[in-house]
Amino acid sequence: MNRAGLFGGQWEDYNNPGDLDGSGAGGGPAAYIPPPMPAPGSVTEAKPSSSVLDDLLDAGEALWTSPNTILGLAAGVAGLPFGARPTFEHGAVMFNDYPWHGPRAGALTLGNTILSNEPRLTPNPILTYTAPPLPPGSARPPTDYVDMGKHEEGHVHQEGALGPLFLPTYILQSIFSDGPSPLEKAADTYGQTGKGWWPW
Secondary structure, three states, X not given: OXXXXXXXXXXXXXXXXXXXXXXXXXXXXXXXXXXXXXXOOOOOOXXXXXXXXXXXXXXXXXXXXXXXXXXXXXXXXXXXXXXXEEEEEOOEEEEEOOOOOOOOOOEEEEXXXXXXXXXXXXXXXXXXXXXXXXXXXXXXXXXHEEEHHHHHHHHHHHHHHHHHHHHHHXXXXXXXXXXXXXXXXXXXXXXXXXXXXXXX
């Protein structure tokens, strides 16, 4: 389908396979329509979506945040003998099942590394920093939850912008903010919407 929307309309096709013309009607079984065959010699390879400028910016961002990344990698490698499992997710080297944590389990992002006490971060719905306290057993709306992995990915973007200034900024905002840090609220927004990781 050549319609606008998430994945070019494929999500709608998945939910309503009988709607082949995009009109919203249908609901019956999907009819198979074979794709047209390309003319001989007309197939071209897809060009990479990034440009040289994008690659240079990515390299500069990685260099800018490298002090935090080195700290995170050192902490992650120290956890390997105690069960930490490295993977690459959410634009960072992730250490799942990280053995040491504070009063409660969670995740910590340092540059392009994430240290997580969880077996996996995605899917892993957690309460947002602004979710109101409710009586036990009360139903919560979906907006009270965010995927922990996408939340931490928001911090990866923040650290890429702030570099070595991220940790002092985070600490100062945590001390002087009335309520949750703007960096945490912005990471929640990014985790729920895929945008809005910059808090100011």
